[in-house]
Amino acid sequence: MRANPIIPWRFHLGDEPDAWKKGFDDTAWRAVRVPHDWSVEQEFSRDCSSGTGYLPGGVGWYRAHAPMGELADAPHVRLVFHGVYKNAQVWANGYHLGGRPSGYAAFSFDLTEILSYAPDDDLVLSVRVDHSDLSDSRWYNGAGITRGVEIEVHEAVRLREHGTAFTTLSADADEAVVRVVQTLVNDGPEPVSVQVRHELRSLTSGRVHAFDAAVEVPAGGAADVESETRVPDPELWSDTDPHLHRLSTTLVPDRGPSARYTQTVGIRTVAFDSDAGFSVNGEPRTLTGVCLHEDAGPFGTAVPPAVWLRRLLRLKEMGANAVRMAHNPHAPELYALCDALGLFVIDEAFDEWENPKNKWWQGHNVYPPRHEGYAKDFPEWHERDLAAMIDAHRGHPSIIAWSIGNEIDYPNDPYASPLFDEMTGNNDASKPAAERVYDPSRPDIRRLTTIARRLAAIVRAKDPTRPVTIAAAFPELSSLTGFLDDIDVVGYNYKEHLYEADHARFPDKPLLGSENGHGYAEWQHVVRADYVAGQFLWTGIDYLGEAHGWPVHGSGAGLLTLAGFAKHTWHLRRSWWTDEPVAHLVTRPAGEGPRSFWSRPVSRAWEGGERVEVLCFAGGGEPRLTCGGDAIPLAWDDEGGFWTAEIDVRSAPLVLEIVRDGAVVARDELRARGAAARLDAVVWEAPEHAARRCADAGLALDGAPFDGLVQIECALRDADGGSARDERMVSVEVSGGELLGIENGDLADVTPYASSQRRTLEGRLAVFVRADAGAVVRLRAEGLPETIVECGP
Incomplete structure (x- = not known):
């Protein structure tokens, strides 16, 4: 199989009704590189939606010219899109191939017959993208061909698209048992006997394990082949040692050319236990995770892998070992990075099902909301979109669970129940009272149980090796209506106080903090309960959209800024999540006011003439604070999870040292800052x-x-x-x-x-x-x- 990126593309912002035609003149269009996000190239405007970052959408067209070359006589040619946001319609040489409403799903088209009609050497691809409904999401999603596009060339005897399932049946230090199940397709007019030869090569040591199988594939049909083998002394994948292997499969038919396919895999087992939490390869782990949206400042959602690498390494340094893909499938490169770096992944399919959530367009919780978005497509497309996520991503060892939804049960948004007179979510404080009380005209929340059961069945049919999870917003109610009954691992969003009682109520259900605040108390709920698998902070990185009001055009909930720089909270979290020496100083004015770290801003300012409270984020040893050489006594703030002291500001430097075994292993210093030089x-x-x-x-x-x-x-x-x-x-x-x-x-x-x-x-x-x-x-x-x-x- 050979895959070729299509370069260059040309782009036009606006609708061109005739741009689908092969002979359309696109020479005046702008050359762009795909992946491409046109929204982020435009100016911010308060006339656009706050929810999607005050950036415009609209309709845009892309066209690419690729030489036919070897494509003309290839036995099978496939055009693959990894994601187009959104409502894509695709033509090849003027033939309408079809479309995809979802902006997140990978999709593809068979070009083989179309190419046989080509009048010349110019293959022309036309793509119309429609993101006119700006209030379609609660966060920024971009607009355009925001992920990669490839042309794949295959032989007549080939692997079906996403036709390989690699599974670790068991694994320890001595031996692993792995299974490879593949679907072969034969486009030829005669049945063929195929030798299937596998090579599993360690990317760490280079060791090779070979095994094979055989299968008969009917003419114009398909056949499954299964291979199971024992791998001695396996190099296992985990968060601490992310050993990867390259699975190479060579198809050797008794007639016609052979074909070779490669896929990166990992040998590992993962498990969620209702009493012991999460484990990898039989070793217990606490999931120290972050939720991530897929934008990155000036790139919008067309993010280069190296930008993600810089961000992920900084999160790993903080102590993160897991990522939750919020709240949709992400670009394939991000999963490959998580494989390579050793980050566990919860992959998530939907943020809403058949009924739309509130979409804030003039500031967060500012009424009235709008109700555009994926809900209109869910009834027709949910099965194909959910299956597409699993097909595209099941080969990644980093993925540990499939989430079928985020906060689908958010109270009164839109589902309701008479079991609660008032239903309050995690950010409903500013909502009118009428929006929180039971309203029988709203959709009945019991409907969600039926849909959850259907989605869980789709997941298990596609991949029975990983658990089904969901991020529940209102488990107080959802645990009573049957909504959580068919869920393998129950994720709680901001409901840590329910863990103990719910573990006693349904002791066979593993529990997970699927979305959590940054406070020390939320972390202590995990530390003190072995049965909680871990937590996922909202969020790892600031993101565009979900803005509270102009000119603010994004959410500042992250531990990293949009620029990828660590915030003060990054250092605080690192002091909790790692055993590494951590020393970081911040200050805030002393005196009256909220004591909570989250209620009063802090800074690195160190000026004269005032009394300040010093906050010491310290870990990995004994903290020692001095000012001008004088020792300053420290007190532990059990609410904030840091050391603190109040002092009068002086010109001498303020120094925090971390001492371990008599040696200083980390140091931070604050002194008066000068003007930029x-x-x-x-x-x-x-x-x-x-x-x-x-x-x-x-x-x-x-x-x-x-x-x-x-x-x-x-x-x-x-x-x-x-x-x-x-x-x-x-x-x-x-x-x-x-x-x-x-x-x-x-x-x-x-x-x-x-x-x-x-x-x-x-x-x-x-x-x-x-x-x-x-x-x-x-x-x-x-x-x-x-x-x-x-x-x-």
């Missing part, structure tokens, strides 16, 4: 081990269309080399390359992403460039020396 710029590079793992997994971090991607982390420094106290507008000029975007992480900054300048936030910026050989990036900030970065490959 220079702009430092560092090119981020993936650690060698991470880059090697990604390459071994077949993930091209610098492949098309993001070849030559450079990520530059910028920081304002004062004359002493410390963080500067002021902000500056920074302009970027690229020669020998292309500026892809600038991100500061400021969710209230509505500077268009197409702009070549942006203001720093807390003295920092991230600059993204596609660099050719010899490329030079010039960074200019008012009143500072020019910074030059040479970054060509």
Whole structure:
């Protein structure tokens, strides 16, 4: 099998009724690289929906011209889209192939017959994308061909699309038993006997385990073949040792050419237990997870793998070992990264079923809502879309569970029940009282039980090896209506206080924190209960959309900013989730006011003339705080999960040291910050081990269309080399390359992403460039020396 990306594409924003025709003149259209998100290229506007980030949608067309070449005589040719947001309609050489409403589902078309009618060597692909309903989601989803597109060339005897299922039946340090089930297709006019030869090669050691099978495939038909083998001394995949293998399958028919297929797999077993929580390969693990949406600032939802790698490595450093894909299937590269880095994944199919949720378009919880979105397509498409998610992703060892929905049972949104006079969700404080009380005219929540049972059956028919889960918003009610009965692992969103009683009520159900707040108390619920498999924080990274009101155009719930920089909460979480030495200082004004860390902002400011409260995020040893060399006593804040002290600000530095076995193993310092004197710029590079793992997994971090991607982390420094106290507008000029975007992480900054300048936030910026050989990036900030970065490959 050979797969070829289609380059270049041309794009037109607006509707062109005749653009489906092969002979349509598209020479005036703009050349773009796919994946491509056109929404994020536009200007923010308060006339657009707050829920989807105040960015416009509309209708757009893409056209690609590919030479026929070997395609003309190929036995089987397939056109594969990994995701188009949304309402895609596709033509090849003017023939309408079909469409897909979902913006998340992978889909494909057989081009073989169409190519036989081609009048010339030019294969023309036309794609119409319609994202006119801007209030279709509660978060930003982009617009366009936001994921990769490929043309696959196959022999007449081939593997069916997604035709391989690799399963680990058992595994320990001495031996693993694995099963490979495949579906073979024969497009030829005669039956064939096929030898199926497997090679399982460790990407760590290079060791090879070979095994084979045989099958008869009827003419114009299909046949399944199953191989089971024992692998001695297996190199197992886990979060701490993510060993991967390459499964190569060679099909050798008794007539016609052979065909070779490869797939990256992992040998591992995972289990959820109602008393012991989660385990991998028989070893207990606590899931320390984060939820992730799929956008990344100036890239929208067309995110280069290297950008994800930088973000995921930073989350791993914090102690995260798991990701929940919120609230839809993501791009294939993200799953491959989780395989390579050792991150457990909960894959999620839907945020709503047959009835729409409230979509906030003029600020969060500001009435009236709108009700656009996937619900209108769910009755017709849910089975195909759910099956598409499992088909596309079941080969990933990182995936540990399939989620059939997020907060489908959110109270009164739209389902209701007379069992509760008032139904209150996790963010309903500002809702009118009438929106929280039982209304018999709303859909009855018992309907959800029927749909959940149907979806669970679809999942188990596709993949019986992983559990079915759901993220429940109102388990107080859902546990009474049967909604959770057919769920293998029950996920709780912000309902940690129910764990103990519910574990006693249904002791055979494994429990999981599928969406959780950042507080210390929420984490302690996991620490103190072995039967809770772990928690997934909302969220790992800030994201566009779900905004509270103009000009804020995103959610600041993340531990990383949109620019990929760690927030103070990242350091606090690291002190809880790792055994590594952690030392991080922040301050806030002392005195009256809410004590909660989450209610009062903190900063790294250290100025004179006031009394401050010092918060010490410390782990991995004994914390020691000094000011001007004088020891400062610390008190443990059991609510916040950190050490604290109140002191008068002085000019001398404030120093936090972590001492282990008599040695200082971590240190942080605060001193008065000076005015900006220079702009430092560092090119981020993936650690060698991470880059090697990604390459071994077949993930091209610098492949098309993001070849030559450079990520530059910028920081304002004062004359002493410390963080500067002021902000500056920074302009970027690229020669020998292309500026892809600038991100500061400021969710209230509505500077268009197409702009070549942006203001720093807390003295920092991230600059993204596609660099050719010899490329030079010039960074200019008012009143500072020019910074030059040479970054060509």
